[in-house]
Structure formats: structure tokens, C-alpha cells
Amino acid sequence: MSSNSLTSAGASGRTGDKVFSGFALGAGALILLVLFSVATFLVVQAAPTFVANPSEVAGGEGFWKYILPLVLGTVIAAAIALLIATPVSVGVALFISHFAPRRLAQGFGYIIDLLAAIPSVVYGAWGVAFLAPAMAPGYQWLADNAGWFPLFAGPASATGKTILTAGIVLAVMVIPIVTSLSREIFLQTPKLHEEAALALGATRWEMIRMAVFPFGRPGVVSAIMLGLGRALGETMAVALVLSSGPLIASLIRSGNQTIAAEIALNFPEATGLSLSTLIAAGLVLFVITLAVNMLARWIVGRHKEFSGAN
Amino acid sequence: MATATTTIARKRSALTRGQLPSYAPWAVVAAAVILAAAIMALVGFNALGWGVLSAVLFTIGLVTWSAAAEGSRKAKDKLATCLVVGSFLIAVLPLVSVVWIVLVNGLPGLVTPGFLGTSMNGISGLQDNTSVNTGSRVLGGIYHSLMGTLLITLWATVISVPIGLLTSVYLVEYGNDRALARAIRFFVDVMTGIPSIVAGLFAAALFAAISGPGTKTGFVAAVALSVLMIPVVVRSSEEMLKIVPNELREAAYALGVRKWRTILKVVIPTAISGIASGVTLAIARVIGETAPILVTAGFATKINMDVFSGWMSSLPTFIYTQILNPTSPANPGPSVQRAWAAALVLIIMVMLLNLGARLVARFFAPKTGR
Numbered sequence: 046m047s048s049n050s051l052t053s054a055g056a057s058g059r060t061g062d063k064v065f066s067g068f069a070l071g072a073g074a075l076i077l078l079v080l081f082s083v084a085t086f087l088v089v090q091a092a093p094t095f096v097a098n099p100s101e102v103a104g105g106e107g108f109w110k111y112i113l114p115l116v117l118g119t120v121i122a123a124a125i126a127l128l129i130a131t132p133v134s135v136g137v138a139l140f141i142s143h144f145a146p147r148r149l150a151q152g153f154g155y156i157i158d159l160l161a162a163i164p165s166v167v168y169g170a171w172g173v174a175f176l177a178p179a180m181a182p183g184y185q186w187l188a189d190n191a192g193w194f195p196l197f198a199g200p201a202s203a204t205g206k207t208i209l210t211a212g213i214v215l216a217v218m219v220i221p222i223v224t225s226l227s228r229e230i231f232l233q234t235p236k237l238h239e240e241a242a243l244a245l246g247a248t249r250w251e252m253i254r255m256a257v258f259p260f261g262r263p264g265v266v267s268a269i270m271l272g273l274g275r276a277l278g279e280t281m282a283v284a285l286v287l288s289s290g291p292l293i294a295s296l297i298r299s300g301n302q303t304i305a306a307e308i309a310l311n312f313p314e315a316t317g318l319s320l321s322t323l324i325a326a327g328l329v330l331f332v333i334t335l336a337v338n339m340l341a342r343w344i345v346g347r348h349k350e351f352s353g354a355n
Numbered sequence: 356m357a358t359a360t361t362t363i364a365r366k367r368s369a370l371t372r373g374q375l376p377s378y379a380p381w382a383v384v385a386a387a388v389i390l391a392a393a394i395m396a397l398v399g400f401n402a403l404g405w406g407v408l409s410a411v412l413f414t415i416g417l418v419t420w421s422a423a424a425e426g427s428r429k430a431k432d433k434l435a436t437c438l439v440v441g442s443f444l445i446a447v448l449p450l451v452s453v454v455w456i457v458l459v460n461g462l463p464g465l466v467t468p469g470f471l472g473t474s475m476n477g478i479s480g481l482q483d484n485t486s487v488n489t490g491s492r493v494l495g496g497i498y499h500s501l502m503g504t505l506l507i508t509l510w511a512t513v514i515s516v517p518i519g520l521l522t523s524v525y526l527v528e529y530g531n532d533r534a535l536a537r538a539i540r541f542f543v544d545v546m547t548g549i550p551s552i553v554a555g556l557f558a559a560a561l562f563a564a565i566s567g568p569g570t571k572t573g574f575v576a577a578v579a580l581s582v583l584m585i586p587v588v589v590r591s592s593e594e595m596l597k598i599v600p601n602e603l604r605e606a607a608y609a610l611g612v613r614k615w616r617t618i619l620k621v622v623i624p625t626a627i628s629g630i631a632s633g634v635t636l637a638i639a640r641v642i643g644e645t646a647p648i649l650v651t652a653g654f655a656t657k658i659n660m661d662v663f664s665g666w667m668s669s670l671p672t673f674i675y676t677q678i679l680n681p682t683s684p685a686n687p688g689p690s691v692q693r694a695w696a697a698a699l700v701l702i703i704m705v706m707l708l709n710l711g712a713r714l715v716a717r718f719f720a721p722k723t724g725r
Contacts, residue, residue, distance in 0.1 A: 065615035066529055072521035073530065073539045076585060080542050083553070083582070086560040136442025144439050153443065160450050162705050164643025166671045167698045170678055171453045174460070174691075217449040224446070248432035271548065278550020280646035281671070285678060305552045305646065312650045316569070327556040331549070338548035342541065 084331070091325035093318060102322055111322065112329055114292035118208065118301040119330070122283060123276040125212025125296070130219040130276075131269055137220070138227035143253060154228060161221035169285030172214040173206070177286060180213075181205035184297040198295040206288035209296040211303075214282045219272040226271065230264035231257055263344055270341035274334045280305035304330045375424055380417065387412035410441060457698050464696025467492055471700075474499035475656035475668075480683030487686040495682075495689075497697050499658045500673040503573060504701075506662050507652065507669055508642050510577035511584055516634055518581075519588025520623075526589070527596040528618055546586040554582040555647030562651075571653040573662030576669070579647035584637050591633025595626040628719035632712040639708035643701060645671035670701045 099107030141154050181203060188199030234257045242252040283306040290300035308323045308330075315323050391408040395401070414437040422430035464470060478495035486493050522539065530536025558579035562570040599622050607617040623630070653666035654676050677694035681687035 059613075061615045062613050065618070066525075069521045069525035069529055072518045073525040073535065075518060076522055076539060076546070076589070077542055079582060079585070080546055082561070083549070083557040086557055086564065087553070090560040090563065133442045133445055136439045137446045140439045140443040144436065145443075156450065157446060159706070159709070160446070162639060162709050163450075163453055164645070164671055164698075164701055164705060166643065166645040166674050167453065167457060167702060170674060170694060170698055171449075171456055173678065175452065175456050220446050248428055250432040250435035251428065253435070274548040274550075278548075278552065280550070280552045281675060285675065305550060308552055308556070309646050309649055313653070320568075324556055324560060327553050331553045334548055334550055334553075335545060338545050341548075342544050 087324055087328040087331060091321055091328045093321040094325040097318055097321075101318055108322065108325060112304070112326055115302055115304045115307055115326060116329065116333070117292055119277055119303040119305070119333075121296075121301060122208055122212050122215055122287075122303050123273055125209060126215035126219050126276040127269060127273055129213060129216035130223055130272060133216075134220050134223035134268075134272070135227055135265060137224045138231055139253065139257075141224075141228050142231035143249070143257065154225070157221050157224050160217065161225075165218065165279060165281040166285070168214050168218055169282040172210060172282060172286035176214060177205035177207075177210050179205070180207075180210050184209070187297055195294045196296050198298070201297045202288065202299045204288065204299070206286060206299055207297050208287060208301040211283045211287040212296075214286050215276045215279055218279060218282060219276050222275055223265075223268045223272040226268035227261065227265050230261040230268070234260045263347070267341040267344040270337055270344070274337045274341070277337065278305055278330060278334050280309045284309045375421060379420065383413055383416040383420065384409075387416055410437075410444070413437070414441070454702070457695060457702055460692070460695035461699030462696075464493065464692040465699055467692075467696070469494075470496040470693075470696060471501070472496060472498055474658045475682075476658070478656070478682060480685065483681075483683035483689040484686050487683075487688055493689040493692055495693060497670065497673060497693070497700065499655060500668040500670045500697065501700070502658060502660060503652070503655070503667040503669040504642060504671075504704075506660065507573050507576045507580065507648065507667065508638060510574060510662055511580035511641055512634070512638055514577060514581040515584040515588050515637070519585045519637075520592050520630065522585075522589045523592035523596055524618060524623075526593050528614070528622070543586045543589050546582070547590070549582065550646075551583055551644050552646035552650065555579045555650040557582060558647065558651050571651060571666050572664055573652050573659070573667035576648045576652040576667065577662065579651045580641040580644060583644065583647070584641050587637040587640060588634055591636065592626075592630050595629030595633065596622060598629075599625045628715055631719070632716035635708050635712035635715060639705050639712070642708065643671055643705055645675055648672050649675065670697050670704075673697050674701070 094102060094108050097108075099105075099110075102108050102111055137157060141150050141157070145153050181201070184201035184205060184207065185203075187197040188201035191197040192199045238256040238260065239252055242256045243249075247255060283303045287302065287306060288299035289302035289306065289310070292302075293300040304326050308327055311319070312323055387409045390412055391405055392400075394408060395405045398404075414434065417437065418430050418434045421433045473494075473496035475495045476499070482494045485491065522543075526536050526539060530539070555576075558575050559571075561578070562572075562575045603621050603625060604617055607621045608614075612620075648669045649672050652669065652672070654672055655666040655668040659665045659667050674694045674697050677690040677697070681690035683690065
């Protein structure tokens with residue numbers, strides 16, 4: 046290409062500039078429009094549920110009575126996932142950033158990233174075929190020995206398809222997300238802080254507690270919240286693994302249901318008002334995850350100057 | 356002679372006082388493995404229990420020894436090291452388990468002749484019962500789902516890449532720190548967190564409003580996937596455009612080149628490898644999505660190559676329906692075999708995409724150096 050073709054014709058170039066910047070701006074605006082229309086369309090399609098006669102909505106007692114157990118089920122599953130995933134992820138992130146041999150660290154990080162690459166439906170299939178049967182004897186033991194505790198009240202599910210199994214599968218799916226974000230943050234700890242701690246005679250663990258954790262805390266908190274957003278919205282793993290039912294406190298009986306799985310299981314047959322109810326459930330899920338994600342981004346943004354995480 | 360050895364020994368002990376000898380970890384490993392094997396032999400042997408028990412015994416042994424010989428600070432350090440390494444092993448365990456289970460269960464189905472080349476058209480419970488009763492090979496395949504996945508993903512890519520790339524160009528080249536650019540950045544971040552099923556519901560609701568309720572086609576699914584894909588493309592392209600050195604832009608401007616030509620001919624070509632690898636990773640992310648396709652494209656057993664009309668199957672929804680609603684409820688075996696084989700195909704596709712993204716990024720790395 047000659048430089049002539051690059052610099053030729055001022056007028057057409059100016060038009061080109063305008064058209065191109067217009068396209069770029071339009072694409073950006075389109076994204077805002079899409080997010081806005083996601084909310085709008087969900088509200089419009091969900092509206093009939095809110096004004097319908099309560100007895101006609103699924104469950105027969107109105108939308109809020111229908112959605113409340115689902116919200117609680119979603120929160121329970123996500124809470125189990127985070128309780129397991131948080132310590133493991135922080136440990137793995139520390140392992141890759143501060144413990145593993147420098148040469149191997151990147152390879153280990155890649156292995157953990159592969160966990161995120163496996164499709165959720167495969168995790169679901171794995172949960173049904175392998176994890177649930179493997180957990181069933183454990184649940185039986187819990188019911189026999191800790192059955193007085195409401196969370197482990199029997200009779201235990203014989204198939205192992207419980208909310209606890211679903212929570213464990215969700216934890217596996219959340220671990221790579223929290224790990225990769227935390228790892229980036231731990232790696233950004235100022236080298237001088239770490240070396241100062243070590244020079245004062247701190248062991249590696251004391252150095253991590255004194256230099257790495259205080260620096261990375263806001264970043265790790267927001268990583269956990271992003272993982273929470275994923276766990277709340279995950280559909281397929283729960284739909285396949287959980288043998289759903291009404292809301293119960295016991296984690297080792299079949300029962301409970303999450304919003305996303307409820308939608309996936311019932312959507313194919315839904316029409317009219319039941320369809321609108323499912324979309325309203327999706328709207329509730331959307332609002333919850335939106336709030337969690339915005340909070341996480343806000344925390345990152347607030348600490349951006351000194352945590353470097355974004 | 357005897358005095359010489361004692362002084363050497365004393366010297367070593369003076370230098371290394373308060374430290375475990377260098378063979379300590381290996382000694383504890385050996386002791387832990389043997390002890391765990393002994394305990395497992397009493398309760399009934401299994402490999403996983405043996406590994407876990409060895410690790411626990413190793414941690415207890417090393418930390419106790421360290422606490423006795425070195426004091427509590429070093430013992431805490433050893434404990435933390437053991438826990439951190441242990442958490443990595445715990446995280447790798449499910450990966451190994453998933454890959455192993457999919458390989459073992461998926462291979463028999465995958466090597467069945469005709470699995471990749473035929474659809475599920477005409478396969479009913481009857482055929483499955485026959486193949487179970489007579490032991491003949493399992494009929495039916497994933498050709499329709501494979502084509503569906505490829506077409507839906509292709510359309511999602513065609514929609515997402517221009518929008519995502521142009522948006523990142525706007526953010527880096529035009530937006531800078533304006534309010535609109537900041538709003539777009541924030542909402543793109545928020546969009547990455549949209550649950551996939553909500554994206555599916557959005558596309559379903561959008562097309563219900565446009566072309567009547569119950570519209571389920573491959574294109575609706577592609578729109579749903581685009582909602583998930585666009586933010587990923589924007590974020591990765593933005594990072595790549597940002598690292599293009601400003602000198603390149605300034606050199607082009609100094610030659611009198613218009614901004615839009617600079618972007619098209621200088622900035623994007625410099626960053627193209629990173630952008631391509633980001634797009635590949637985005638494809639890898641959406642190709643395995645199940646929920647949005649489930650609510651937007653329905654299920655199909657026939658080959659449908661037209662994304663604009665009719666229900667369409669895809670690999671993830673194929674896996675889901677075969678497991679949840681086996682073709683023959685009395686004999687779910689063939690359906691489960693097909694599901695695992697499809698899962699194996701899907702995992703291979705995703706892994707290849709991930710590998711491809713890394714290779715692209717490595718071999719066509721931005722020419723920023725001199």
C-alpha cells in the first residue's frame with residue numbers, strides 16, 4: 046500500500062472518520078441498550094404474573110409465596126458453594142502466587158483455568174453419575190450420627206441428589222473464577238513489602254499475613270462476590286444434580302430448588318401465565334445477581350488505586 | 356579422630372539449631388504413607404482414602420515435629436504450607452475426576468460407527484430396547500447437535516465480534532475517561548455476571564415480542580449467546596488495544612493518516628493476535644452453554660441447518676435431554692452412552708479452542724518490540 050492511499054482525499058477521510066467514530070459509539074451505546082432492554086423485556090413479559098389473581102399463579106398463593114422458597118434455595122446452594130470454594134480458592138491462589146516453584150506456577154494456573162473451561166452440563170452429568178452416588182453413604186452416616194442437627198436431619202437421600210451435592214458441584218465451578226482473580230491480586234502485592242517482612246525475620250506465612258492479605262483483602266472480597274454471582278445464576282449443574290422439592294432445612298434430603306433450575310426444568314412446557322411466572326422468576330434472579338455484581342465492582346473500583354485489581 | 360567428629364557434629368548443630376534436618380519431610384512422608392496403608396488395611400483399602408489419610412497424617416506429623424524442634428512460628432508456617440498445597444490438590448481432584456469419568460464413559464459411544472455422522476431422527480425407545488436386548492450397537496448420533504452447535508456459535512460470533520470490537524475501539528480510542536465510556540465499562544463488567552439463563556429468557560422474550568410467543572429458532576439462541584459473549588470480547592479486546600504503543604499511533608498521525616485508518620491499518624493489526632485469542636476464548640465460553648439454548652432453540656432430533664426457522668439441537672442440550680429424559684425410559688443405557696460421548700466431543704472442542712487461543716496468542720504475538 047502506498048502512503049498516498051492512506052493520506053488521500055481530505056474530504057472522504059473526514060467522512061470516514063465521522064462514520065467510523067459513529068460506528069464505534071453506536072456499538073458502545075448498543076451494549077447499554079441491550080442491558081436496558083434485557084431489564085425492560087423481562088419486566089414486560091413478567092408483568093401479567095404480578096397483576097394476576099394469586100390463585101392462578103403456580104402454587105396457588107401468588108407470586109411472592111412461589112418465589113420465596115426458590116430464592117432461599119438459591120441462597121442455600123450458593124452459600125454452600127462459597128463456604129467450600131473460598132478457603133480452597135484462596136489457598137490455590139496463594140499456592141500459585143507464592144508457594145509453587147516459579148517455573149511451574151504458570152502451568153498450575155493453566156490447570157486451574159481448565160476447570161473453568163469444562164461446560165456446566167458436563168459438571169451436571171458428572172455430579173449425577175459420580176458425585177451423588179459417592180456422597181450417598183456419607184449422607185447416610187451423617188443422618189445416623191448427626192441427625193439431631195437440623196441441617197443433617199434424616200432420612201438421608203439414597204441417591205445422594207441433594208442440595209449439598211449441588212452446592213459441592215457449584216463450588217467446583219466457582220473455584221477457578223475466585224482463584225484466577227485472587228491470584229492476580231496476590232501477584233500485585235508490592236515486592237518491597239514482602240521483602241521487608243522477610244528481612245525482619247518473618248516466616249513465609251507471617252509475610253503473607255502481614256503483607257499479602259492486607260493488600261489483597263478488598264480484591265479477594267470482590268472475587269468471592271463475583272463467584273457468588275456465578276453460583277447464584279448457575280442452572281444446568283443444579284437442574285441435573287438436585288432432586289428438587291419443597292424448601293427444607295436438611296441438606297442431605299432431596300428437596301429445595303433454585304430459581305435457575307426451576308426455570309430450566311419448567312420452561313419447555315410453560316405457556317401463558319406460567320411462562321410469565323418463570324420470566325418473573327428470571328427477573329428476580331437478574332436483580333439479585335445484578336446487585337451482587339455491582340457491589341463487587343464497586344468494591345474493586347473503590348480500592349482500585351492501591352489494589353490494582355480491576 | 357573421635358574429637359574431630361564431635362566438633363564437626365557440634366558445629367553443625369550450632370548452625371542448624373532450631374531447624375528440622377533436611378531429610379525430615381521425606382521421613383514424615385514415608386511414615387505417613389506406611390501408617391495410612393496400615394490403617395486402610397484394617398478398614399478396607401481404597402486409593403482415594405489412602406491418599407487423603409496420608410496427607411492428613413503427613414501434615415500432623417510434620418507440624419508436631421516442627422513445633423517440638425523449631426517452635427510454634429515455624430510450625431505455623433509448615434501448617435500453612437501444607438494447607439495451601441493441599442487446597443491445590445483438592446482443586447485438581449475434581450478436574451481429574453471429571454476428565455476421567457467423561458473419557459471412560461464417553462469413549463465406547465464415540466467409537467460406535469455412525470455416532471458422529473447420523474442424527475437422532477427415527478430413533479425411539481424401540482431401537483434402544485432392541486440394542487439393549489440383543490446387544491447390537493447403539494443407533495443414533497449427534498450429527499444434528501454438532502451442526503446446531505456450530506451454526507448457533509457461528510451466528511453468535513458473527514453478531515458479537517463486530518459489536519464487541521467496535522465497543523472496545525470506542526473505549527480505548529475515543530471514549531477515554533468520558534462519562535459514557537465509564538458507564539459502558541461498568542455495565543460491560545456487570546453484563547459478564549448475567550446468569551446465562553437470564554440471557555436466554557431475554558432473547559426468548561425479545562423474539563416473543565417481535566414474532567409471536569413461542570418462537571424458538573437457532574437465531575434466537577445465537578442472540579442469547581451474544582449477550583453472554585459481547586462483554587467477554589469487549590474486555591479482552593480492550594486490554595489488547597490498550598497495550599498497543601502510543602508511538603505507533605503518533606507515527607501514523609505524523610504521516611497525516613486519518614484516525615480511522617490509523618485504527619484499521621495500524622492499531623488493530625498490531626493487536627490482532629490478542630484479539631483473536633480473546634475471541635477464541637469467548638467462543639469456548641459460550642459453546643458449552645446449555646440453559647440459554649434450552650429456552651430459545653428447544654430440542655430437535657432431526658437435522659436442521661436453517662437457523663431462522665424450526666427448533667434446533669445443540670450438544671449441551673442433547674446431553675441434558677438424553678440424561679434427564681432418556682429416549683427409552685425403560686432402558687436408559689443407550690441414552691446415557693450417547694450423552695457421555697457427546698460430553699466427550701464437547702470437552703474436546705472446548706479444550707481445542709482453549710489450546711488454539713493460547714497458540715494464537717503465542718505465535719502471533721503483538722510486534723511491539725523492535
